Amino acid sequence: MNFEWFKTFAKRWKSIQIGSLIHEDKIVGLVSFWILASLRIILTLLPQSGYIHPDEFFQSVEVVAGDVFDLEVSRPWEFNTTFPVRSAAVLYGVVGVPLALLKAVSPFAALWFGWELRTPYAVLATARLAACLLSFLVDLALYRACRACGRDHRALLVALASSFVVLVYGTRTFSNTIEMALQSVLIGCVADCMALSEQVIERREYLDEQHRKAGSPADRARVHKLRLLLPRHSLRRCAAVATLTVVGVFNRPTFLAFAVAPVFFWLQRGLGSASVGLLDFHLRMLALVLAGLPTLVLLILVDSFYYGYLTLGEISAVKLSLDNLVVTPLNFIKYNANADNLARHGLHPRYLHLLVNVPLLYNALGLVALGAALRLVYRCVCRRWRDLPRAQSVVGLMTASWLVPVALLSLFPHQEPRFLVPVTLPLVFLYTRRLHRHGGLALSCWYACNILLTAFFGFAHQGGVWPLAEHFSREMAAKPRLTAVHLVTSYVYPLPLFPLMLRNSRRPLFSRQTNQHYRLAREFHPYELGSGGLDRVLGRAESLITSCERTYAEKKLDYRVYVALPMSLAERFYGLVDRTNSSLSYATVKVFYPHVSTEALPSFPLAAKCRPEQSESDSCEEYFYSSPIKFFSRYAQQFGLALIKIQKVSRLM
Template sequence: MFLKTGIFKAISFKNPVKLPVSYWFLVIIRFALTIVPQKGYIHPDEFFQNVEIIAGDILNVDIARTWEFNPKFPIRNIFVPKMILGPPLHFIRIVNPYTMYYLNIDLKTPYYLLVIPRLFICLLSLINDYCLYRICILYGQNFRTRLKLFASSYVVFVYCCRSFSNTFEIIFFSILLLFVAECMQKSDKIIYHEEFLNEKYKQATSPVEKVKLFKLRTHLPEHSLNRVIILSTLVVIGIFNRPTFVGFAFPPIFFWLHRGLGSKVVGFKDFHYRIFTFIMCGIPTALLLIVVDSGYYGYITMADVESLKLSWDYWVVTPLNFMRYNLDTRNLTQHGLHPWWLHLVVNVPLLFNILGVLALISIAGHTYRFIRGQYNKLPRIQSITGLMLFSLVTPVAVLSLFPHQEARFIIPVLIPLIYLYGNHLHPNETDGAKSRRLKNILRICWYCLNVLLTIFFGFIHQGGIYPFSNSLYREIKSNYGVHTHVITTHSYSIPTFLLQLESTTKIWKDKKTGHKYRLAPTTFLHKYGSLPMDELFTKIDDVLTNAEMLLHKHKKQYRFYVASPCSLEQRLRHAASSYYYIDLSEEFSYYPHFCTEAFPKFPSGRDQSCVETSLLRTNESRVVDLNMFQRISCFFRKFCLKIYRVRPVTKYKK
């Protein structure tokens, strides 16, 4: 009866709570920015850890299968990417013939291949908003201000709409927090009523009254194992998606196990019973995911299952391989080693700016009180504040133990961060004039910083790769059969699935003759990272030589491009001058394109590379001095991606 009153009545569908218009406006912006599309390229993993692989499986195109999906030692689970990215890619595959026939729209172009999966992930990101909203409603907190801050974060605009495994992780984490918060509140209410009825039962004197109280006690709903199957399944799937999910799942599950512990009706017997049941409920899901991975990577086949000829060598456990790989420091050295404090000092302020700094100050205060023994001033261990605080601190602390740290690893803590400190940016009735002014200033800083970071990471960072991929796609389609060579240097790799290259691994069959064959590759993407210029031109020389040999022997026409940041133009041309038989001509450029691998130097007052060609010709006899405005303008112009056409000099002169 008590479950139908109070806060449960407030969240019923008969009493919907209206969300602020500004929040819906931010949600519309989230989808609009996804459709534009965002040309920024945060990290290669947003493509090569998920959508690149799934697109190759579903659309039957050539892809770059990274080392993480090597069947000899796979470390990535395939179930989660298939479940999340499978629907939009299957939609493209199934609907594309109809859109081409009736609307003359090809969905297998870079724009739709980029946007449709992102739109689906953007839709899934609303789960995070809903979970935060429900937790606030459950515990009577101001959800309006928190939802607006959450929806205005650039982490939501950029990261949460892309196919990172961390994006899937934040969804699992927010659902886990909501379920545990619901279980905690339900257990608190039931334990309170159970203790109350037990006391009344002991105080009762008449048998009739005792029978009545006993019946009321037996009608209390069960709560000890509430949602155990869902929670265990969610944790197992999260761990298979990213084994680091252990750090995120530990605080919620710890609080779920400790519900009511120390009360008169819940003891350590219930605690151990919960642990045992939780583990047992997670085993079927773990076995299912192991079978899925083992089948996908070719460790088991249906023939093996039918013959029951299975051994330990037939199974692959991707989270175990992931941990084995990352525990070896020599492997992490290839990806970059970072100091333990990077998350705290750099990544938290970078991701969460004002709120991140407020959280660090607040946690430092809690740490000081804990050291001083002022435990009464700390959040109660079984409260929602305690759950959120531990869910914020523990993942960051655990991930700081690993020497390889990237900002995106900790984006799931945005949910507890907003819940704990979201109201710190909005004035309330008890605030004085100075406090209101400070909060308003902090809120304005929050919005401004998130706008700037959305523009930077959404459109500027490595922003030339997608437009170049789009142009390259059109050129490959319009010059079918012509060999295309592309070298990228000091930039991220081109997502191969955007080019929709016909599969060279699939066995094709001639309908007339029945002859089976494989297509020979005609597009070659060479990724050389931050290779020094002299070594890069050795590679360019090799590629050009091989292309010329095929041209003269087998009449194979070719096109050869080098994509390089504009800041390296002088170094690139200087290195090219040593190869008198190679002509390097600029074809086009894409602006803006920011990359830390080739950050431009601020030009000096006599940097002649900044002088326009027409002005340089009229002043050939003297050095042109630049004013500060010209130097600043030149500096910003270097944030672009230039595409050079490579040809032999003799052929070019003809």
Template sequence: MFLKSDILKAISFRNPVKLPFTYWVLIGLRFALTLVPQQGYIHPDEFFQNIEVIAGDVLTVDVARTWEFNPKFPIRNIFIPKMILGPPLHFIQLTNPYVKQYFNIDLKTPYYLLVIPRLFICFLSLINDFCLYRICTLYGQNFRNRLKLFASSYVVFVYCCRSFSNTFEMMFFSLLLLLVAECMLKSDKVIYHNEFLREKYEQAKSAVERVKLFKLSTHLPEHSLNRVLFLSTLVVIGIFNRPTFVGFAFPPVFFWLYRGLGSKVVGFKDFHYRIFVLIVCGIPPVLMLILFDSVYYGYLTMADIESLKLSWDNWVVTPLNFLRYNSDMRNLTQHGLHPRWLHLAVNIPLLFNVLGLLAVFTVTGYIYRFTRGQYSKLPRIQSITGLMMFSLITPIALLSMFPHQEARFIIPVLVPLVYLFGNHLHVNESDGPYRSKLKNLLRYSWYTLNILLTIFFGFVHQGGIYPFTDNLHREIKATYGVHTHVITTHSYSIPTFLLQLESTTKVWKDKRTGHKYRLAPSTFLYKYGSMPMDDLFMKIDEVLTEAEMMLHKYKKQYRFYVASPCSLERQILDTAKNYYYIELMEDFLYYPHFCTEALPSFPSHRDQFCLEKNFNRNNESLSLDLNFYQRISCFFRKFCFRVYRVRPVKIHSN
């Protein structure tokens, strides 16, 4: 006979355990790499999709508000980035005066503006670790091996500490998986005990025994609508953060609705009731987020509320605008069209390497068994393995239907991927010699590849942008009022908020006279992408002419920089010869800097430009051939970021 205490103990989830030392080392390394800081620049969206805009609101500085935040047609929700990035930026704004006074440290410099928000996001990334750990302990799985593999992934070291909306999406997805996993386990246990007590009740011969069994069944906890409010709110927030969250949320939500279906105590009536309650509970957060966006983008004002003259034009639904924008193929073409197999063939191996390949082979095997009718060899639909498998396959399959595919879109599936295949890289007692060697090889490959990819994406990819921005910020502050013109080509855009330029849109007020005014801009950033060299120099000519006119007419001193990858050095210098009145001086050099927009070509053995730049320091003859070592050295020297100072050529009269 089951007692009440036995039943409650069976559905208890408390199971304290110790985490492995290696995992704590990896956590410390995650924060250490964030503090260094990582100067790698993965994608412009890590700045311009979130923190650039929030920094402009909080710190009152000039920023580049991208088209996604255009009030005429906004497609990005502002609530989630404000809740995640607002606290560290408000911390900088509030504490900076005291830190400057007592410690002589300025928090409004590129280093702290970069590191403090990243540290906060890095701390929030532990949500993913916790969710993986809890799911493993709930279902009695080995969490130690999985946590070590998860924490050693370069996706965690790099992506999970940046302000991508995909990073936030990963946290929401992990929490959703944990909530559903808890609900599934609780429902399974409650349903099992409920059916057991019903069976005993039907078999009972005396009224006294039936009364005892009935009382025991009344003490079983409710489970059908467990965590429904949290679940619906999390789904709504995830969709407003990125509407693609629908693909990630679908499997967990379906498994939550499907719990216990087919048993004696749960039927289709419960299934439809759960759907209804889930939708009703999602209405308040939807209305709250719509209201927040409508106020922020200026669609709804206090005057509208006071007059109660509200119409459909007073509301903006950013996820709907997102879908409308991306449903137009012309818009997707502007951002780049990719083959629909890119996630499967490129992005999965790039992000998850060994584990990604294991998943591809395993899923291929499942598809083969399904087509052969071997259903008993597939994961059970109501099991945790089924939940994780569908949570891995479904988002990738749905996102692969869209022609615009970037690797970061699928980083949230790392949690179910590690849960399913993390233990496959560690040797078990039942493994034979060949299988043990294979697992060791796969595990060492995992660690090696993730170390290399952490270095590449964390420090090398577009690695010259941040140090150049840091130096530029110092120059601007040291020479206040001097006009600064910066042209960047074949590289990502400079994050404007790191420069801390005084706002030119805010209305300032003179304390003495009360006169209101706006500041005129003194720093001008020109982003020309991969513009052809001849067109680029036409722009350089225009900017230089305008700067010289301001100098002679209004005595406005200026400095003018052109920044580009070193692989374009020969083209820039050769084109500059056609403009005899423009002088280009090599001013700064930042190494390493890798960019796919201007990949260097491997030099030939008679590459005279390579000889002139790198090997002719002692006036040696230029007729010598480069040996293979020199060619390799010259090739790697091209992975840098060169900054040229632009000046007009001074003509001396006799």
């Protein structure tokens, strides 16, 4: 009996099944990615109440919103006019344009639909939405890099979109977020150029060989025509690479550490082949420098004009000199070259980036990356050069694009996790498959860690500060005129002032009635005391009340003094007030949840306070077993930010 037909049918059926499974896996991957991409936008529009670092406000929205809407803001030292170290040109291109559009649209929205768009939520959501849209350039660059080397992009896109670095950092107005987008686009451009150069060089060498073997002039002419049809690849994307590099350096001069590997790989494409030599390398370098000059000049002029070094009249008259030009990246490098300046921001061990920050940002993927880095070092020590990634490959590009910047940034003693955000794309590209090969446990760890970190940094970490700002925005709008509000904060991050939507008191105004210049009286006074202790907080509150009684009470004006502390310190603060100053009263106005301050974490034994009516012989352990819900409730209540109003007792009578 002949079973050939059965074998043929079985093979076809198996191929159909495998093909359907692959197709189904592709569909699932695409659906997962679009769900996660939608989640990124949703988390941006909520917006997240978490507060990762003061720079996400004070080096972006605080500055631009103050300029665009003419608001009272706390302008950071990086943007002072005497020695500016931050470029305003890039910042305004990302955050300023959306906020200017919001300002232009808000009168029409109020007139036609009755919508008030000049609100704290609208300003923050607009700025963060711009950062979110910018983060999708990372997805696009990853897709293009996968296509350039023939990899399946679906699993990699899902891994990228599920990372809390993209979900949280990617939707915040950090300069590091802009740096991540620029670095990713740069890598995508270089990967595309490398893939094209490899194809063109391979075909060029094949046609050169055919040209040498051609026996007749007609055959040689035909092959020569085919060589002329090959696309030009040597200077492909030269302007894009140069512009991205210059813009990235003006955004953050540390971009030099991230750009050095992609730029080098762009320069050395095809080097060593028969058709590409050192002359091409030097021509590419010259073309790169020339292509970057227009962007360089434009950014210098914009920054010089913004900081007042240059005027429109001087620009139109072409009266330019070194005295009226400011180069912010150069000032940035000068400032950070001084070790004393870095010490003000905190010094860290030089291994922190590699051994702590990479695993913190990328958890399971970061551990896989560290293992791969150790294997590379081992191969170099053993001189197994053939086992290293090829210099002409996209894998080599990606490997250098994360190892080189981590190594260079580790030379500086000030190291924060957000500085490594731009290496997200190469890590996902290189090690997502290895993460899948490690099995379900590694993937479960990846997704679980990213969910927890998204919840922590997106909503809990310093999560009470933004609701506190919104609360004062409403209070300042509803309070009587000429009522001064003083807020003392401690063990929390600084409060941004743009959400209060107060008119700028620093701008001089002119009265046509009196023909005199004047300034608006300042209505809100913040005092950020860091982690100096509760005694210092109470001392500042007492001095403020004494000063206000002398200044405002004599003029029959009202004032309010508040203290904002983590709930883990509120009880101790109340006890300190009761023990040291009987002339002051306090009242908790509101508690904002959730709020986790790493400077004042709740202590579990202290949280498990015994009931006041318990005798000293009763233990907290007995209380825990008799009422575990209340026990844990006391602990959970400490994850909040308390707003406390301080008054003199005489004012209450």
